[in-house]
Amino acid sequence: MTTIQYLSYSKPKRALLKTLQFFKSIPSKCAIFFKKIPGFFYKIFSKLASPFVNLYDALINGDWKTKLTFLFSGFGEISRKQYIRGFLHLIFEIVFIVYMAMFGAGYLSKLHNFGDFASGQIEIDTPPFIVYRYQDDSFMILLYSVISIVIILCFSYSWYSSIAFSKKLQDMLGVGKHTSDKELLSSLTNRNYDKTLLAFPMLGILVFTVIPMLIMICIGFTNYNSYHMPPKQLFDWVGTSNFENLFGMKNSGASEGYAYIFVNILLWTLIWAFFATFSNYFFGMIVAIMINAKGIKLKKLWRTILVTTIAVPQFISLLLLSKMFSDVGFVNRLLESLGVISTRIDFLNQKYLSNVMIILINMWVGIPYTVLICTGILLNIPADLYESARIDGASPYKMYMKITLPYMLFVTTPYLISQFVGNINNFNVIYLLTQGRPLITEVPNDTNAGATDLLITWLYKLTASSAAVDYGLSSVIGLIIFCIVAFFSLVFYSRTKSVKNEEDFQ
Secondary structure, three states, X not given: OOHHHHXXXXXXXXXXXXXXXHHHHHHHXXXXXXXXXXXXXXXXXXXXXXXXXXXXXXXXXXOHHHHHHOOOOOHHHHOOOOHHHHHHHHHXXXXXXXXXXXXXXXXXXXXXXXXXXXXXXXXXXXXOOEEEEEOOOHHHHHHHXXXXXXXXXXXXXXXXXXXXXXXXHHHHHHOOOOOOHHHHHHHHXXXXXXXXXXXXXXXXXXXXXXXXXXXXXXXXXXXXXXXXXXXXXXXXXXXXXXXXXXXXXXXXXXXXXXXXXXXXXXXXXXXXXXXXXXXXXXHHHHHHHHHHOOOOOOHHHHHHHHHHHHHOOHHHHXXXXXXXXXXXXXXXXXXXXXXXXXXXXXXXXXXXXXXXXXXXXXXXXXXXXXXXXXXXXXXXXXXXXHHHHHHOOOOHHXXXXXXXXXXXXXXXXXXHHHHHHHHXXXXXXXXXXXXXXXXXXXXXXXXXXXXXXXXXXXXXXXXXXXXXXXXXXHHHHHHHHHHHHHHHHXXXXXXXXXXXXXXXXX
């Protein structure tokens, strides 16, 4: 079918043809997918096997300097005048051996059960005569064990790179090429300058993101709770018990209760993130278009007012609004005085009504930010596009759908994704307005989980404001939040036109 024939059909017929074409293409796409699987696994196997192949080559074909590098990291580089790189590898090896001998090995030996003895009473001759003696701290064992494992992996990479580079220097000398520290420093400031700049950020990510995430994952497989609280008690591995409790896999009332709460809170979290993001975005865009429209006077005044509303801390605005809409707040008293209501309405403590109120209040707080962002973009849309559309007889709605909205989405899609992800973890709005109320009463609930709780606020209650603290279950929830955020951040961001067709922006 030619393009002209396709365009001659009506829109319903085009949609039907696209649908039929989609279903027809499923078998061929599945065949292509299965054909790619062997190649995919071959590439993974090749990458995994490559270091071992290189080590074998260095062991068999390396000279005595390269072979000695297997024992003394950096020796092959130092002996070939690569002093900076060689001494760094050697110092790292010394630090690694000292750390493992003094700390790492001891903690790793206790990782299988998180210690044998937590605390006990000891009698002494002076008051208070009885004191507690602490020996094994399960959390410290987990913390230092994870750090030790990360250090082992880093040292393994350093040890391998030292051997591989020593073999590379050997091969270069074999053909008459000589290197020195001057070339290394020149490379770090020129060809590999990006790696130099990213070294400290990557170290920060490792220390402040990767290691805490690994600890969180490990805690998800333990019974770390108020009944197993270090240092007075030890906690232990419990396998997938926390996951089974959360997803209702166990045949118990508590497990079914957690599953019911989790499903409700997860659904509300996604609904909240969707409406909180797109309501602010589209209403903010509409307000920005209205302010920028021809004939609107005092444009600078309206923008100044919006900036002023942003200047007020969100914490204050949310607390004020929570008091205004409470059952004894200003709104109820005003409605009573006007005769609109006879009994007071607790706007922020009723099922469904509180959810709607949170979204509306978030619009009041969040729209000014979007207006300012959209204003800057709207002012940069070429006026020639609108003039050409008017000459062709396009209506304001058509111009919005064909010019304004595509342009705005192209520029602001990364912002939309970041806002959606941020709203999944929007602790302030929920907790300052409702604290998660009203409570979920359909199932036994000892976590104070509420109908307006997000996963992040429920996690907070499980760890900070609940009578029965459960870090194991909280870690599972944290892992789920991470998976959701990573999915929307990585998958959707990489598929946006802003990333794929970045060069098209003008």
